[in-house]
Amino acid sequence: MRFGRSWFFLFLSLFLVLFFTNHLMAGEPSVAEAAKEAVAATGAKGSNIPWWLWPVILFGFTFIIGIIAPLSGVGGGVLFVPLSTAFFPFSVDFIRGAGLIMALTSALSATPQFIRKGLANIRIMAPLVCVSMVTSILGGIVGLWITNAFPAGKYYITIALGLVLLLIFFVMLTSKRVEFPEVKEQDALSRALDLSGSWYEPTLGKILEYKVTRLPIGLICFAAVGFIAGMFGLGAGWANVPVLNLIMGAPIKVAVATSMTIISINDAAAAWIYLAKGAVLPKIVVPSVLGISIGARIGAKLAVKAKPAFVKILVMGIMLLAAALNIIKGLKGLHII
Amino acid sequence: MAEKNQVHVDPANLVFAKAMEIVTYIGIAVMIVFGLLYLFGLSSFVDMKAAIAHWHLPVERFWHEVVGIHISGYDWFLKNLTKMDCLSMLGICILALAPLAGILAAWPKVGATHKVLALLFLILVVEYLFAIFKPIILPGVGGH
Numbered sequence A: 001m002r003f004g005r006s007w008f009f010l011f012l013s014l015f016l017v018l019f020f021t022n023h024l025m026a027g028e029p030s031v032a033e034a035a036k037e038a039v040a041a042t043g044a045k046g047s048n049i050p051w052w053l054w055p056v057i058l059f060g061f062t063f064i065i066g067i068i069a070p071l072s073g074v075g076g077g078v079l080f081v082p083l084s085t086a087f088f089p090f091s092v093d094f095i096r097g098a099g100l101i102m103a104l105t106s107a108l109s110a111t112p113q114f115i116r117k118g119l120a121n122i123r124i125m126a127p128l129v130c131v132s133m134v135t136s137i138l139g140g141i142v143g144l145w146i147t148n149a150f151p152a153g154k155y156y157i158t159i160a161l162g163l164v165l166l167l168i169f170f171v172m173l174t175s176k177r178v179e180f181p182e183v184k185e186q187d188a189l190s191r192a193l194d195l196s197g198s199w200y201e202p203t204l205g206k207i208l209e210y211k212v213t214r215l216p217i218g219l220i221c222f223a224a225v226g227f228i229a230g231m232f233g234l235g236a237g238w239a240n241v242p243v244l245n246l247i248m249g250a251p252i253k254v255a256v257a258t259s260m261t262i263i264s265i266n267d268a269a270a271a272w273i274y275l276a277k278g279a280v281l282p283k284i285v286v287p288s289v290l291g292i293s294i295g296a297r298i299g300a301k302l303a304v305k306a307k308p309a310f311v312k313i314l315v316m317g318i319m320l321l322a323a324a325l326n327i328i329k330g331l332k333g334l335h336i337i
Numbered sequence B: 001m002a003e004k005n006q007v008h009v010d011p012a013n014l015v016f017a018k019a020m021e022i023v024t025y026i027g028i029a030v031m032i033v034f035g036l037l038y039l040f041g042l043s044s045f046v047d048m049k050a051a052i053a054h055w056h057l058p059v060e061r062f063w064h065e066v067v068g069i070h071i072s073g074y075d076w077f078l079k080n081l082t083k084m085d086c087l088s089m090l091g092i093c094i095l096a097l098a099p100l101a102g103i104l105a106a107w108p109k110v111g112a113t114h115k116v117l118a119l120l121f122l123i124l125v126v127e128y129l130f131a132i133f134k135p136i137i138l139p140g141v142g143g144h
Helices: A002-026 A032-046 A053-072 A076-087 A092-116 A122-149 A153-174 A188-192 A215-232 A237-247 A252-277 A282-302 A308-333 B011-039 B048-054 B059-066 B084-113 B115-137
Strands: A196-201 A206-211
Touching: A053 A076, A053 A282, A076 A092, A076 A153, A076 A282, A076 A308, A092 A122, A092 A153, A092 A252, A092 A282, A092 B011, A092 B059, A092 B084, A122 A153, A122 A196, A122 A215, A122 A252, A122 B011, A122 B059, A122 B115, A153 A215, A153 A237, A153 A308, A188 A215, A196 A252, A215 A237, A215 A252, A237 A252, A252 B084, A252 B115, A282 B011, A282 B048, A282 B084, B011 B084, B048 B059, B084 B115
Parallel strands: none
Antiparallel strands: A196 A206
C-alpha cells in the first residue's frame, strides 16, 4: 500500500513536470505545437521560461524517468524520446540525439559489470552487432534525412515514432519471459561460433551454463531492430531481449546483459551521425544524462522492494498515451485531422 | 565456497570490459564537467538564449539561424575546443569511442583462440570506422 502511494506520487510528479513545462511555454495549457509556433514567431521572448530553468526541468524530468525505467524493463531513452517529442519544444532531431546519448551512457556504464559476471559475452554479441550496426547507422541517416529533406518530414517521423511506440506496447503486453529456456540442440552457425557461457546464479546458489541457437533468425531480427533504434534514437532493449530470450534461447539475465552490450555498440556507431549533423546539444544532453544516471541508481535500489508488475502497467499506459499524442500531433501537422 | 562459485570468463571478454570501462569513465567525466561549466555560463560556441529560441527548428535550420554555419562533420567543435560546449561534445565523442577501444583491446586475444571471431571483430572495426568517417568522406550521401 505504502509503495502504491509512492508510485502514484512519482508518476504524478512526472506529469506535473510535463504539464508545468507546457503551461509555462505557451502561457496557456495547450499542446506543445502551439508553444513551438509561439516561439518561432517571437524568438526567445515567446517562452516564459528563463534560460537557466531548462536544465533544471530536464534534470527533474529525466531523474524521474531514471527511477521508473529500471523497474519497468524498458530503457530510459524509450520513455524520454516519445514524452519529450510530445511535450517539450525541442526539434525531434535534438530529442533523438539526446535519447541516443542517454541510452549509450547507460549501456556503457552497465556492460563491463555484466561481462565480468559472465552474463554478457562478446562471442554472442559480435555476429549480431555486425548486422545491427550497419542498420542502426542507416536508420540514423534516414531519420535525419527525412526531417531535413521534406518540409513536413518531422511530422512523418513523429507519426512513425507513435507507431513504433504502439509496437513496443504490444510487445510488452504479449511477450512472456522465460527465465531458463532449454536449448536442446544448437544450429550449425551457433555451434561453429561456440555461442555458450556460464554465470553464477545467486538465487540458486550455483553456476549455470547456457547456449544459444537460431542465430540466422536472430540476425534478421536484429537488422530490423537496429534500423528502428538508429532512426528514432531509442535504445532497443524492448526488442533485443525478447529476440535473445524467446527466439535464441538465452536465459533472461543473459538476454538483458547481452542486449545492453549490443545497445552500447550500436548506439556508439549511430551517435557519430548525430554528432556530425550537429543534432547533439550539450544543453539538452548534459542535464538529461545526469538526471537519468542518478535516477537509475535510486531506481535500481527501489527495484528490490517495488512491485514491478504495477510499474510495468503504469509505464505501458504512459507509452500508449505518448503513442497516441505523437500520432495525433503528426496528423495535425500534416493537416489530416 | 567463493572459489567454487567463481565463473570462468574468457580473458578476451575481460580485456574488452576493462578497456571499455576506462574510456567510458573518461568520456563521462569530460562531457559532464565541461557541460556543467557551459551551463554555468563560461565561454560557449552556441549562445544559450539563441539556442533556446531556435531549438524547435530542424537541425540544419537551427545551425543556420543560431551560428550561421552549415554543419557537416566534426570540425565545427574540434576547431573550437576553447569553448565549454565544444569540449563537452569532445567528451561525447570519447564516449562513442569506448566500444571501439574495447574491440581493439580484445582483438589480439580473440585472434589467438578463435579465427572466425577475429574476422567478425575486423568487420566490426571496419563498420565502426565507416560510421566515424562517413560524414567526412561521403557528406552528402543520405544526409541531404
